[in-house]
Amino acid sequence: MSTETTSSFDLVVIGAGTGGYAAAFRAAQLGMSVALVDRARIGGTCLHWGCIPTKAMLESADLLDRIRHAKDFGIGVGEPTPDLPAIAARRDQIVERMTKGLLSLVRKHKVELIRGEATLRGATTIHVALLDDDGKPAGERVLTSRDTILATGSRTKSLPGLTPDGTRIVTSDHILRSDRAPASLVVVGAGAVGMEFASFYADMGTKVTVLEYAPAVTPLEDAEVAKEMERAFTKRGIAIVTNARFDPAAVTADDDGVRLMVGREGEAPAELRAEQLLVATGRAANTDGVGLETTKAVVERTLVKVDQATMATAEPHLYAIGDIIGGLWLAHVAAHEGINAVSAIAGEEVHTLDYTKMPRATYTRPQIASIGRTQAECERDGIPVKAGKVPFQAIGKAVIHGETGGFAKVLAHAETDEILGIHLIGAHVTELIAEASAAMLFEATAWEVGSAVHPHPTLSEVIGEATLAVAGRSINF
Amino acid sequence: MSTETTSSFDLVVIGAGTGGYAAAFRAAQLGMSVALVDRARIGGTCLHWGCIPTKAMLESADLLDRIRHAKDFGIGVGEPTPDLPAIAARRDQIVERMTKGLLSLVRKHKVELIRGEATLRGATTIHVALLDDDGKPAGERVLTSRDTILATGSRTKSLPGLTPDGTRIVTSDHILRSDRAPASLVVVGAGAVGMEFASFYADMGTKVTVLEYAPAVTPLEDAEVAKEMERAFTKRGIAIVTNARFDPAAVTADDDGVRLMVGREGEAPAELRAEQLLVATGRAANTDGVGLETTKAVVERTLVKVDQATMATAEPHLYAIGDIIGGLWLAHVAAHEGINAVSAIAGEEVHTLDYTKMPRATYTRPQIASIGRTQAECERDGIPVKAGKVPFQAIGKAVIHGETGGFAKVLAHAETDEILGIHLIGAHVTELIAEASAAMLFEATAWEVGSAVHPHPTLSEVIGEATLAVAGRSINF
Numbered sequence: 001m002s003t004e005t006t007s008s009f010d011l012v013v014i015g016a017g018t019g020g021y022a023a024a025f026r027a028a029q030l031g032m033s034v035a036l037v038d039r040a041r042i043g044g045t046c047l048h049w050g051c052i053p054t055k056a057m058l059e060s061a062d063l064l065d066r067i068r069h070a071k072d073f074g075i076g077v078g079e080p081t082p083d084l085p086a087i088a089a090r091r092d093q094i095v096e097r098m099t100k101g102l103l104s105l106v107r108k109h110k111v112e113l114i115r116g117e118a119t120l121r122g123a124t125t126i127h128v129a130l131l132d133d134d135g136k137p138a139g140e141r142v143l144t145s146r147d148t149i150l151a152t153g154s155r156t157k158s159l160p161g162l163t164p165d166g167t168r169i170v171t172s173d174h175i176l177r178s179d180r181a182p183a184s185l186v187v188v189g190a191g192a193v194g195m196e197f198a199s200f201y202a203d204m205g206t207k208v209t210v211l212e213y214a215p216a217v218t219p220l221e222d223a224e225v226a227k228e229m230e231r232a233f234t235k236r237g238i239a240i241v242t243n244a245r246f247d248p249a250a251v252t253a254d255d256d257g258v259r260l261m262v263g264r265e266g267e268a269p270a271e272l273r274a275e276q277l278l279v280a281t282g283r284a285a286n287t288d289g290v291g292l293e294t295t296k297a298v299v300e301r302t303l304v305k306v307d308q309a310t311m312a313t314a315e316p317h318l319y320a321i322g323d324i325i326g327g328l329w330l331a332h333v334a335a336h337e338g339i340n341a342v343s344a345i346a347g348e349e350v351h352t353l354d355y356t357k358m359p360r361a362t363y364t365r366p367q368i369a370s371i372g373r374t375q376a377e378c379e380r381d382g383i384p385v386k387a388g389k390v391p392f393q394a395i396g397k398a399v400i401h402g403e404t405g406g407f408a409k410v411l412a413h414a415e416t417d418e419i420l421g422i423h424l425i426g427a428h429v430t431e432l433i434a435e436a437s438a439a440m441l442f443e444a445t446a447w448e449v450g451s452a453v454h455p456h457p458t459l460s461e462v463i464g465e466a467t468l469a470v471a472g473r474s475i476n477f
Numbered sequence: 478m479s480t481e482t483t484s485s486f487d488l489v490v491i492g493a494g495t496g497g498y499a500a501a502f503r504a505a506q507l508g509m510s511v512a513l514v515d516r517a518r519i520g521g522t523c524l525h526w527g528c529i530p531t532k533a534m535l536e537s538a539d540l541l542d543r544i545r546h547a548k549d550f551g552i553g554v555g556e557p558t559p560d561l562p563a564i565a566a567r568r569d570q571i572v573e574r575m576t577k578g579l580l581s582l583v584r585k586h587k588v589e590l591i592r593g594e595a596t597l598r599g600a601t602t603i604h605v606a607l608l609d610d611d612g613k614p615a616g617e618r619v620l621t622s623r624d625t626i627l628a629t630g631s632r633t634k635s636l637p638g639l640t641p642d643g644t645r646i647v648t649s650d651h652i653l654r655s656d657r658a659p660a661s662l663v664v665v666g667a668g669a670v671g672m673e674f675a676s677f678y679a680d681m682g683t684k685v686t687v688l689e690y691a692p693a694v695t696p697l698e699d700a701e702v703a704k705e706m707e708r709a710f711t712k713r714g715i716a717i718v719t720n721a722r723f724d725p726a727a728v729t730a731d732d733d734g735v736r737l738m739v740g741r742e743g744e745a746p747a748e749l750r751a752e753q754l755l756v757a758t759g760r761a762a763n764t765d766g767v768g769l770e771t772t773k774a775v776v777e778r779t780l781v782k783v784d785q786a787t788m789a790t791a792e793p794h795l796y797a798i799g800d801i802i803g804g805l806w807l808a809h810v811a812a813h814e815g816i817n818a819v820s821a822i823a824g825e826e827v828h829t830l831d832y833t834k835m836p837r838a839t840y841t842r843p844q845i846a847s848i849g850r851t852q853a854e855c856e857r858d859g860i861p862v863k864a865g866k867v868p869f870q871a872i873g874k875a876v877i878h879g880e881t882g883g884f885a886k887v888l889a890h891a892e893t894d895e896i897l898g899i900h901l902i903g904a905h906v907t908e909l910i911a912e913a914s915a916a917m918l919f920e921a922t923a924w925e926v927g928s929a930v931h932p933h934p935t936l937s938e939v940i941g942e943a944t945l946a947v948a949g950r951s952i953n954f
Binding site (some may be wrong): 081088472476 | 483490495498499502503506523528529532533536537540541543544548549550551553554555556557558559560561562563564565566567571574575578582624807808809810812815816835836837838846859871873874876877878879905907908909910911912914915916918919921925927928930931932933934935936937940941949950952953954
């Protein structure tokens with residue numbers, strides 16, 4: 001297709017991350033002509049700087065740990081050694097393979113993929129400063145659209161006064177281009193990103209210290225999960241400092257490493273030294289420099305305001321999805337938002353997205369997977385709640401798998417029995433939460449899920465048992 | 478409790494397998510006084526001769542295979558060697574640990590566990606020839622009950638004329654007491670049991686040949702799954718002979734091993750030799766010698782006829798569950814039947830059990846998990862069907878996990894979109910089928926399941942994508 005015939009599209013999607021390409025592919029399936037614009041290669045943060053490369057690294061770490069326990073399984077084998085450059089190379093090969101997979105889907109769906117920096121001039125005129133494959137300027141192009149979806153994602157951010165130098169003080173972006181492990185690492189922030197890297201480097205033999213401002217690690221998770229997580233990490237030799245206080249501007253970095261004075265709230269600080277410090281304190285939405293000021297779209301605290309069903313901004317024909325609208329900052333959430341936006345554009349029925357029915361997954365060891373409200377959130381919201389909790393120790397497949405730590409906790413409405421939240425910690429729980437997601441979509445009661453047949457012996461039985469435990473009727477615990 | 482005070486029970490459950498103990502524990506939760514009688518230790522076939530010990534062995538085999546690919550994951554390690562006695566010892570330790578777990582649940586629920594051979598004298602009088610811990614005669618006891626549940630399970634069986642000797646010609650019972658691997662093995666029967674042992678021994682270095690009378694392996698599974706399975710096993714070096722014909726009575730076994738003449742239907746037979754032959758051609762229900770002839774319960778072709786909701790036999794106050802009523806011969810199915818029987822006895826509402834909503838799991842490599850009708854069954858029943866099929870190659874987590882073989886296939890009603898069957902083959906799929914089970918319980922449409930949020934990156938996304946593919950709307954394939 002030549003430039004002339006493709007300058008006008010039914011839909012232009014700005015940002016080719018998970019949300020952006022999901023929207024583009026669905027729009028193409030519905031017969032729209034679609035342009036998908038990104039300054040980087042297709043795949044966005046998730047594929048290039050987030051989910052995929054981190055999980056590739058963690059997969060190697062998990063296998064390393066399994067091999068360290070091989071003797072328990074009746075397997076004779078020498079001491080395994082991680083080969084960091086090989087782990088990094090595998091990580092990069094996986095990203096490359098999946099990027100190529102997306103490019104073939106772009107062709108299959110006849111989406112026009114344009115590399116360049118896009119700027120809105122109103123909702124339906126998009127100026128693109130084109131870039132070649134190496135990211136060098138390659139001219140300009142103006143696209144017009146009937147509708148536009150903005151999906152420009154987010155970037156790493158640091159704390160005020162703490163500037164990543166890429167060597168001593170790093171963000172996840174730096175780690176995901178690294179092929180070595182520091183001897184010691186301070187991780188600032190015990191959210192999913194910080195905890196996953198802490199888990200990975202601990203397996204690689206790095207001495208890891210995690211600093212968290214909040215009173216608990218994984219502070220968005222249910223308190224019992226967070227407690228179990230802290231216990232498991234501590235047992236693995238990872239130092240955890242919750243209620244941590246330090247002055248980001250006073251962190252020093254030189255050839256000897258990183259130094260900071262840190263202590264628990266109300267306690268005297270002590271010096272902490274490490275080879276490297278990872279800042280994992282959240283991300284910033286990419287809403288600056290994209291031309292939103294040329295539209296009526298409302299931006300509050302860097303986030304674009306949208307309708308929770310259609311993803312429409314205040315500017316007609318302009319939609320926004322993914323990290324730039326805030327919420328959960330998760331790839332699968334962005335994909336659903338993108339699909340909702342396209343459905344709305346196509347005139348299909350759309351439902352308000354219920355963010356309490358979006359699963360969350362953390363690939364530490366043990367893993368965490370959760371959906372819905374925590375117990376504290378139920379109590380805060382005045383919802384009468386009853387809980388069922390069953391440990392993996394009671395589940396035969398966990399014994400067989402040799403990893404019996406963790407549990408399932410099911411929260412149900414005390415009167416209606418409707419499931420309010422499911423909180424899992426343990427081996428492979430990220431694969432178990434899909435059932436909970438389906439159950440919550442169907443507004444199932446705990447008793448109903450307990451009545452579903454879970455095959456034996458599987459880890460998934462823990463959800464069956466915990467839902468039955470809500471009524472005091474678990475069989476194996 | 479003394480003999481006198483406990484000779485009369487609200488409920489006597491005969492058979493302490495998964496179905497029996499599930500029924501006993503639930504009855505105790507509902508306030509009934511319960512006796513649970515078995516001639517062997519609590520746990521039945523599943524715990525002592527089936528699911529648990531086989532999965533323990535297969536877990537070791539799976540880890541062995543992962544270690545053989547460790548270099549691909551950036552891990553340096555020597556060649557692993559399976560230690561069969563250690564694998565067998567771990568298997569036996571797991572069985573022991575879980576047996577003790579059940580014994581503690583017996584105490585928790587105040588169920589009286591009685592070791593002995595039970596015989597019905599009518600529905601509510603049970604004669605027990607007591608056995609001591611070593612299985613030696615230890616006197617007699619008569620129990621009376623208000624209601625009785627018969628759950629005596631099943632035993633291995635062979636083909637006519639082919640008598641297992643425990644050395645050359647063996648059943649799963651013999652293998653589960655063995656701590657060595659033969660150099661070569663012929664497996665007769667390519668159902669779940671035969672295929673699991675074939676998978677295990679192939680990993681141990683045994684030369685394995687599988688003989689199946691039907692035109693496909695795993696003949697109860699969807700034809701596309703069976704085809705993929707045969708392909709995967711063949712690639713692993715396992716010889717598969719479908720449409721296999723041989724005379725069981727002409728199999729010879731001596732110090733040199735086993736010999737038989739076998740060929741595909743219509744082809745000339747050739748001699749097949751192996752160190753050992755495993756008969757895995759099904760099981761026989763334990764309905765003989767339990768006193769059913771003293772009741773009005775109807776027994777047809779060795780199976781007890783029951784109401785499909787209450788599990789009631791034709792004899793008042795006598796219920797039957799598990800393998801002795803036929804059906805799927807699965808532990809988790811027996812448990813649900815047991816719970817249904819107890820609910821009926823307690824006067825709670827019970828629903829007719831729908832065996833098309835019971836998941837099935839096979840722990841070969843690749844694994845198989847399925848629920849509902851196959852495509853051939855839909856066509857046989859004249860149900861208009863549409864299919865969505867997505868390979869694991871399209872799923873990021875499968876690429877990360879390093880196991881991209883297999884697929885998800887979703888069958889939905891062509892008009893109503895209701896899910897009729899979900900068929901999975903690939904790594905860890907036994908953990909993914911619980912979502913399908915919940916979805917079918919809720920009579921979900923394929924589109925609805927596709928609308929549920931599957932966390933990224935997980936293997937569970939394959940179900941999301943395959944349900945969307947039913948409508949031609951998958952995103953990542």
